[in-house]
Amino acid sequence: MAESTAGRELVFDGVSKRFDGEAALSDVSMRFAPGERVAVVGPSGAGKTTLLRLASGALTPDEGAITLGGAPVSGADVTLAYQGETLVDRRTALANVLSGRVGDCSWLRGFLEPLVPRDPEPGLELLDAVGLAGKADARAATLSAGERQRVAFARALVRDAPVVLADEPTANLDPSSRANVVDVLDGVLDGELLVTVLHEVGLALERFERIVGLADGRVRFDEPAAEVTDGMLDDLFAAGASTPDGRRSAAGRRQHGAAKPTEDGEESRTQVRWYA
Amino acid sequence: MPEERTGSSAEAGLGPSVAGDEYETEPLASKRRLTTLLAGCLVLLVAAWIAEVDPMALASPGAREQMLAFVAEGLPPDTSRDYLLGRTVRDGLLWAVVETLAISVVGTVLAVALAVPLAVTSAATVTHRGPLYANASPARIAAGKGVYRVSRTVLSFLRSVPGIVWGFLFVTAIGLGPFAGVLALAVHNAGVLGKLYADFLEDTNPMTTEAVAAGGATRLQAVCHGMVPQVTATVASYTLYRWECTIRSATILGFVGAGGIGYYLVVTIQRLQYQKLLTAIAAVFGLVVLSDWLASRFRTRLG
Numbered sequence: 001m002a003e004s005t006a007g008r009e010l011v012f013d014g015v016s017k018r019f020d021g022e023a024a025l026s027d028v029s030m031r032f033a034p035g036e037r038v039a040v041v042g043p044s045g046a047g048k049t050t051l052l053r054l055a056s057g058a059l060t061p062d063e064g065a066i067t068l069g070g071a072p073v074s075g076a077d078v079t080l081a082y083q084g085e086t087l088v089d090r091r092t093a094l095a096n097v098l099s100g101r102v103g104d105c106s107w108l109r110g111f112l113e114p115l116v117p118r119d120p121e122p123g124l125e126l127l128d129a130v131g132l133a134g135k136a137d138a139r140a141a142t143l144s145a146g147e148r149q150r151v152a153f154a155r156a157l158v159r160d161a162p163v164v165l166a167d168e169p170t171a172n173l174d175p176s177s178r179a180n181v182v183d184v185l186d187g188v189l190d191g192e193l194l195v196t197v198l199h200e201v202g203l204a205l206e207r208f209e210r211i212v213g214l215a216d217g218r219v220r221f222d223e224p225a226a227e228v229t230d231g232m233l234d235d236l237f238a239a240g241a242s243t244p245d246g247r248r249s250a251a252g253r254r255q256h257g258a259a260k261p262t263e264d265g266e267e268s269r270t271q272v273r274w275y276a
Numbered sequence: 277m278p279e280e281r282t283g284s285s286a287e288a289g290l291g292p293s294v295a296g297d298e299y300e301t302e303p304l305a306s307k308r309r310l311t312t313l314l315a316g317c318l319v320l321l322v323a324a325w326i327a328e329v330d331p332m333a334l335a336s337p338g339a340r341e342q343m344l345a346f347v348a349e350g351l352p353p354d355t356s357r358d359y360l361l362g363r364t365v366r367d368g369l370l371w372a373v374v375e376t377l378a379i380s381v382v383g384t385v386l387a388v389a390l391a392v393p394l395a396v397t398s399a400a401t402v403t404h405r406g407p408l409y410a411n412a413s414p415a416r417i418a419a420g421k422g423v424y425r426v427s428r429t430v431l432s433f434l435r436s437v438p439g440i441v442w443g444f445l446f447v448t449a450i451g452l453g454p455f456a457g458v459l460a461l462a463v464h465n466a467g468v469l470g471k472l473y474a475d476f477l478e479d480t481n482p483m484t485t486e487a488v489a490a491g492g493a494t495r496l497q498a499v500c501h502g503m504v505p506q507v508t509a510t511v512a513s514y515t516l517y518r519w520e521c522t523i524r525s526a527t528i529l530g531f532v533g534a535g536g537i538g539y540y541l542v543v544t545i546q547r548l549q550y551q552k553l554l555t556a557i558a559a560v561f562g563l564v565v566l567s568d569w570l571a572s573r574f575r576t577r578l579g
Contacts, residue, residue: 058490060411075492082487088505099501103492152487159491 008069009033010055010078010163010193015064017050017217024050025217027064034162038195039204039225042214043237048197051214052165055195056080068163075103081156081166084148089141093132093151096140097123100155126154129188146177150184157188164189166196170203182207201233215239350554359552369540373559376536379454379529380522380567383461387522388515390466395473397427401503402477407486408495431474434467439525443534454535461522461529472514476507512578516571523567527560537563 010032017025025047032038040048053059055066057075066073079100087096098120120136127136130150140148149169156164169185170178178200185194186207198204204211205225213220213228213236220236221228333339362368396402404412404420412420443460450456480503488502489495530538537560544553 053486056490058407058410058486075490080487080490082483082490086481086484086487088484088502090509091505099488099493100491102488102497102501103494105497155487155491 008162010073010195011067012051012055013065013067015054015061015066017047017054017059017061019050023217025054025061028217028219029064030212030219030222032163032193032195034193035191036193036210037208038193038210038212039208040195040197040212040214041199041201041204041236042220043239046214046239047217048214049167050217052080052167052195052197055163056165073163076159077161078163078165079156079159079161081153081164081169083168083171084145084150084152085172087140087143087148087151087155090139092137092139093127093143093147093154094120094123094136096151097126097154097158100158103159122158123154126158126188127151130154130184145172146174146181149173149181153181153185153188162192164192164194166194168197168199170198170200178203179207346550350550352551353554353558354549354551355555359555369537369556369559372530372537372540373563375454376523376526376538376563377567379457379461379534379536380519380526383458383526384465384515384519384522386458386462387465387469387518390462391469391473394427394431394466394470395477396499397423398431398470398474399477400424401480401482401485402495402499403427406482407489408498410486428471428474431467431470434463435465435471436467437464439464440528440532443529444532447533452533452535457526457529457534457536460534461525464525465518465522469515469518472518473507473511476510476514477503480506509578513575516574520564520567520571523563527563 012028012030015025015028016023028051040051042048050059054061055073056078057073058080068074068077088099091099101122124133124136127133130153132147132150132154135143135147140151143151149172153166153169156166166185169181173181182203185196196208198208205228208225210222211225211228212222213232215236216239220239221232223232360369362371400406401408403424404417409417409420439460442463443457446456446459447453450459477499484506485498485502489498493501526536526538527541528538530536530540531542533539537556540556541553541560544550544556
């Protein structure tokens with residue numbers, strides 16, 4: 001599938017999204033080329049996760065359009081790696097990975113799949129690629145936060161889509177595993193476009209070529225990593241100054257491991273609220 | 277991480293006290309708690325008055341005498357072979373115990389079979405709400421809501437009619453015997469279990485379901501792979517608990533002729549055979565202890 005869709009651009013054209021009348025994204029326009037590696041940064045509540053969920057087709061925009069190679073994005077082209085905490089605790093790592101491609105099964109097959117998994121090969125390969133070959137049969141509940149995140153990657157990548165999105169892959173991880181998770185992503189990607197939301201600006205600047213700054217649902221900057229200045233970061237996080245995150249200096253933010261653990265909690269609660 | 281997992285319930289239940297800076301709201305919350313407590317006491321007093329609660333009635337000399345007489349006449353319990361095994365085993369007290377156990381097992385399995393489909397159509401997260409319906413048309417959501425309401429109403433009806441009343445209905449329809457008891461337990465408990473299962477399905481992590489749905493899964497597939505595995509453990513444990521409850525219900529189904537040990541309870545009371553009654557009560561006690569033990573064995577194996 002990757003070949004047939006190679007060379008297609010992912011385009012956001014005037015995209016807006018509201019939740020309960022509150023704007024989560026306002027008039028966002030961006031273009032992403034195949035093979036690019038992009039990090040989206042910004043304060044909590046900036047609309048970063050909404051951006052990804054719109055691109056993956058989990059949500060539809062209220063205004064504007066998201067296209068891939070000129071056609072509206074479909075679930076088949078885009079895969080979103082959710083956070084590790086969205087794994088099904090009681091199922092094995094392998095079963096969780098294989099649940100990522102359950103859409104390819106027939107109606108009946110999909111029904112039986114939890115009981116009689118078919119063709120576990122792609123799942124096992126990916127678990128091997130993220131360094132968890134030995135844990136295929138371990139229940140997700142027994143895995144560490146970093147391992148869960150890697151299983152969540154494998155679940156997203158098992159679909160073989162040309163566009164890979166990742167939502168806060170470093171959330172809930174200790175500083176040493178954060179860089180490791182980015183290494184794992186680098187290792188398993190093969191020419192796909194990668195757009196990831198990152199809390200950690202330092203890691204983003206160091207490991208990604210293009211940085212998109214998002215605050216209050218608007219794109220504040222969209223620059224190569226080398227051209228992102230402290231001033232730009234200060235402005236970005238000042239826009240979300242109601243959060244503790246917004247009050248930290250750009251210099252502090254550039255360091256790894258400076259993120260406060262509570263931010264992640266805030267983010268998840270917001271996600272739950274969207275369905276309440 | 278546990279913080280995030282409990283996020284949804286904290287959000288739903290605690291209201292203002294989980295928000296950011298809540299020092300101002302704190303006294304208000306405790307005031308509300310006091311009001312709730314006082315209102316609760318008031319409700320209890322009114323309920324006790326309506327239920328004609330009178331502790332003195334228990335302490336009256338007449339009551340004490342009657343109860344002592346009852347116990348005295350019941351001792352020693354009747355353990356004659358004729359009473360326990362009967363003439364053909366099938367007409368003895370022990371057979372009634374076995375029959376009660378059988379009614380509860382078959383009744384519970386049948387209840388689960390009825391409850392599962394009803395629970396699926398009674399869970400808002402399956403029919404019309406949450407990540408599976410983020411892009412659904414208003415007509416689809418309205419249809420889902422319709423199914424949800426009808427299905428919830430059916431469940432309420434099934435469980436609002438007590439098991440013994442269902443037993444009476446089925447005895448009238450298909451005649452005396454344990455099968456009427458099985459149907460009675462199945463129908464009433466389908467209502468109870470269906471509601472529990474549906475509530476569990478509604479309480480699953482929506483992001484997990486969305487993550488599976490994002491893999492191109494149909495709604496049914498997302499339910500099977502994303503939602504159901506989140507609840508299986510809770511479902512198994514509550515089903516076991518309901519099975520324990522059906523054993524206790526099955527002991528009184530005999531009152532209306534729907535099989536089991538209840539027949540002995542009611543007949544010995546009517547004939548004032550207190551020695552036989554005491555044996556029957558002991559048998560029920562043994563049955564409940566046995567089911568407790570079995571259920572806890574199963575529960576440890578569920579892990």
